[in-house]
Amino acid sequence: MTEHGPISDPDRWLMGHPADSPVPEIPEDAVGPGKWMLMHNDLTVAVGPWGVSFGANLTPDDTGIGTWSFEQFKKAMTEGKYKGMDNSRPIMPPMPWESFKNLTEEDLRAIYDYLKSIKPIENVVPAYIPPAQTE
Numbered sequence: 001m002t003e004h005g006p007i008s009d010p011d012r013w014l015m016g017h018p019a020d021s022p023v024p025e026i027p028e029d030a031v032g033p034g035k036w037m038l039m040h041n042d043l044t045v046a047v048g049p050w051g052v053s054f055g056a057n058l059t060p061d062d063t064g065i066g067t068w069s070f071e072q073f074k075k076a077m078t079e080g081k082y083k084g085m086d087n088s089r090p091i092m093p094p095m096p097w098e099s100f101k102n103l104t105e106e107d108l109r110a111i112y113d114y115l116k117s118i119k120p121i122e123n124v125v126p127a128y129i130p131p132a133q134t135e
């Protein structure tokens with residue numbers, strides 16, 4: 001984030017939330033239905049009624065989508081399945097997968113081929129944190 005707004009960092013292109021970047025304290029009282037959702041200053045962490053989600057590593061490293069098949073990518077993008085696996089959890093906001101579910105096979109293939117062509121970056125993104133359970 002700069003004084004002119006966000007700019008992309010080519011050295012970290014699509015690597016998701018950096019593993020070594022601490023998450024500041026979250027003001028839980030501010031978040032919830034009818035209240036706020038929060039976005040971290042670097043735009044890679046979001047907090048809302050769904051919990052805390054971290055921008056995914058979309059680079060072709062093993063810690064990103066390096067081992068993914070096209071079918072996995074398609075399932076993630078069109079069915080909102082984490083890691084593109086049938087029995088995995090739903091992909092959380094703000095990932096707008098519902099907006100992608102009608103993409104053509106050709107467009108999905110083009111995005112997949114592009115992501116597989118960029119620089120692989122090793123980065124284990126922190127795990128999604130579900131909302132705190134209340135009594």
Ligand code: HEM
Pocket residue numbers: 046053054055056057058073076077081082083084090091092093094095096111128
């Ligand atoms: C063409 C554009 C996009 C592509 C190809 C894409 C691709 C993906 C994929 C494949 C995943 C699943 C990663 C996994 O299962 O390990 C994911 C997760 C995610 N995406 Fe996107 N995405 C796009 C746009 C966006 C946008 C616009 C946002 C935010 C405004 C976003 C935020 C996220 C977040 C926060 C996650 C992690 C969600 C979770 O852990 O449940 N994505 N994305």
